[in-house]
Amino acid sequence: MNYINVSNTLGAFQTLTTSSPTCFVRVTAPFENRGIREVLNRLAVVYCKIDKPPDPAGPQEDVLKGSVDNGIVIHMAKEPQIRDGFIAEMGNAFAVKRTYGLPPGSPPNLVWIQIGRGYPFKGDDGSSGE
Numbered sequence: 001m002n003y004i005n006v007s008n009t010l011g012a013f014q015t016l017t018t019s020s021p022t023c024f025v026r027v028t029a030p031f032e033n034r035g036i037r038e039v040l041n042r043l044a045v046v047y048c049k050i051d052k053p054p055d056p057a058g059p060q061e062d063v064l065k066g067s068v069d070n071g072i073v074i075h076m077a078k079e080p081q082i083r084d085g086f087i088a089e090m091g092n093a094f095a096v097k098r099t100y101g102l103p104p105g106s107p108p109n110l111v112w113i114q115i116g117r118g119y120p121f122k123g124d125d126g127s128s129g130e
Helices: 003-019 031-044 060-062 081-091
Strands: 024-028 071-074 096-099 108-113
Touching: 003 031, 003 081, 024 031, 031 060, 031 108, 071 081, 081 096
Parallel strands: 024 108, 071 096
Antiparallel strands: 071 108
């Protein structure tokens, strides 16, 4: 991740605290993108609590179910609408798809960022070396 992507992503997490004083973030990724998952977790913890992700040693099929290649899926409740700012900010750095479905029993205010296979950054296929 370059500085601009880090700055945009940090700003995105800050927008979550506008809608709720407590936000929970879960970041999942296939093994090949675990480095991106770790960076997102470290940025998210500045403003939000990190929800315990599924066991990374678990089957990759569980982590990838519903994901998209070369992008991220953001799963979160439809309300409050202020969360649209989070989607817009994340879209500055990543190729984003949004869904409103969350796993049963999810904590309130959960935002699940599901990284798929491939290179999830917007407008970049990773071949430039940045």
